[in-house]
Amino acid sequence: MLKQRVITALILMAILLPTLAAQAAWPFAALTLLFISAAGWEWSRLNDAPGWRAWLFGAAVCGACLFAAQKMGLSVWSVSIGAEASKALAAQHVHGWGHPLVGFSTPSVIWLFAAILWVIGGACVLRFGTTYWKASPKDLRRILGLGLLVLAWLALVESKAQGLNYLLSVMCLVWAADVGAYFGGRAFGRHKLAPSISPGKSWEGVWTGMLTVVLLAMCWIWVDRNSMVDSPSLYSRLLMGLGPFGALIALTFLAAMSVVGDLFESLIKRQSGAKDSSQLLPGHGGVLDRIDALLPVLPLSLALTTLCHG
Numbered sequence: 435m436l437k438q439r440v441i442t443a444l445i446l447m448a449i450l451l452p453t454l455a456a457q458a459a460w461p462f463a464a465l466t467l468l469f470i471s472a473a474g475w476e477w478s479r480l481n482d483a484p485g486w487r488a489w490l491f492g493a494a495v496c497g498a499c500l501f502a503a504q505k506m507g508l509s510v511w512s513v514s515i516g517a518e519a520s521k522a523l524a525a526q527h528v529h530g531w532g533h534p535l536v537g538f539s540t541p542s543v544i545w546l547f548a549a550i551l552w553v554i555g556g557a558c559v560l561r562f563g564t565t566y567w568k569a570s571p572k573d574l575r576r577i578l579g580l581g582l583l584v585l586a587w588l589a590l591v592e593s594k595a596q597g598l599n600y601l602l603s604v605m606c607l608v609w610a611a612d613v614g615a616y617f618g619g620r621a622f623g624r625h626k627l628a629p630s631i632s633p634g635k636s637w638e639g640v641w642t643g644m645l646t647v648v649l650l651a652m653c654w655i656w657v658d659r660n661s662m663v664d665s666p667s668l669y670s671r672l673l674m675g676l677g678p679f680g681a682l683i684a685l686t687f688l689a690a691m692s693v694v695g696d697l698f699e700s701l702i703k704r705q706s707g708a709k710d711s712s713q714l715l716p717g718h719g720g721v722l723d724r725i726d727a728l729l730p731v732l733p734l735s736l737a738l739t740t741l742c743h744g
Contacts, residue, residue: 439717446715454598462594463503463510470587471496473721476711477579480702480722482572491576498580499587507539510591540592542740548585548733556694556730559701564630568705582729589732597665603654604668604735608727610650611643611689612696618642627693632700635693644689651685668735675742684738691734692727699726 453461474495478488503510555578559567567575593601619639627635651669658670666674672681699722703711710719718724 442715442717454594454601459509459591459595460511463591466587466590467496467499469721469725470499470583470590472714473711473725474579474583476714476720476722477583477702478576480706480708480711481575481579482706483576491580495580495583498584502584502588503591506541506544506588508588508591509539509595539595540588540736542737544585544588545733545737545740548589549737551581551585552691552694552730552734556691556698560628560631560694560697563698563701563705567701585733586725586729589736592736593732597663599658599663599667600665600671602667604732605728606650606654607647607668607685607688607735608692608731610646611692612727613643614646615639615643615693618646628697631697631704635697640690640693643693644686647685647689648682651681668739671739671742675739688731688734688738691730695727695730698729699723 449465453465456462471492475488475492478484478491483491590601593604615635616639618641619634619636622638622642623636625637626633627637627640651672654667654669655673657663658667669681669685672684676684699711703709711722712720714720715724
C-alpha cells in the first residue's frame with residue numbers, strides 16, 4: 435500500500451509541477467479542471483446518482499467552471515499576467531466588495547458568498563447531517579456539490595494568477611493542518627471531535643493542527659522577507675492587512691475550516707457507506723479524498739485576502 439501511495443504521489447507531482455512552473459495560465463487551469471470534474475463524478479456517485487448520471491454531473495461541473503470563468507473574465511487559456519500589467523491594475527484599482535482583487539477577475543462578493551455558504555452551511559451539515567443528509571433530495575445535494583466545486587476551481591485559478599508563492603502558501607496551510615492534526619491526535623488525542631462522523635479525529639489534533647499552521651506561517655513570512663519570491667504569500671498578506679493578532683485569528687479560522695471540509699466529506703462517505711470517494715488515485719482513494727480540506731480553504735483564503743488590500 436505504501437509503495438502504491440508513493441508511486442501515485444510521484445506521478446501526480448510529475449504532472450502538476452510543470453503546470454505550476456508554466457508562464458501560461460492554461461496548463462494549470464486545464465489540469466485542475468480535469469481533477470475538479472473527476473471530483474464531480476465522485477460527488478454524484480456518493481449522492482445516489484451513479485452510472486451515466488455521475489458522468490453527466492462531472493461534465494456539468496466542467497461546463498459550469500468554464501461558463502463561470504468566461505463570465506468573470508478569467509484568462510484561463512492565455513499567458514499569465516505579468517508584473518507590468520499587475521502594476522497597471524494596481525494603479526487603477528478601486529477598493530470595494532463589488533470589485534475584484536488586484537490582479538484578479540472575480541468580484542470579491544463571490545468570496546463573501548463562499549464564506550457565508552461554508553461557515554453557516556458547514557455548521558448546519560455537521561450538526562444535522564448525520565440525520566438529514568441522506569434524507570435530503572439528491573438533486574439539492576448535487577446542486578450544492580456543483581456550487582462548491584466551481585467555487586473551489588475559480589479560487590484555484592485566481593490564486594495561481596496572483597502568484598505561485600501565494601498559491602503554494604494556501605495549499606501548504608491545508609497540508610500543515612492535516613499533518614499537525616494527525617501527529618497531534620496520535621500523541622495527545624483524548625477528546626473525540628466528531629465520533630459519529632470521523633472517530634479518529636480529536637480536539638487535541640485540531641489544536642496541534644492550528645499550531646502547526648501558525649508555525650508554518652511564521653517561517654514562510656521570514657522567507658518572504660529574506661528571499662526573492664514572485665508574490666506575497668497568504669501569510670504575509672494577512673500580516674500586513676490585519677496585523678499580528680488579526681492574522682493569527684485568520685489562520686486559526688482557515689485551519690478550522692480545513693477540518694470542516696474534511697469532516698464534510700467524511701460525513702458524505704459514511705452516509706453512502708463508502709470508505710473512499712473512488713479508486714481513481716491508487717493508494718490515495720479518490721480526488722475528493724485529496725481535496726476535501728481545500729474546498730473551503732481556497733475560497734475562504736481569498737475572502738480574507740479581500741480584507742487586506744488597500
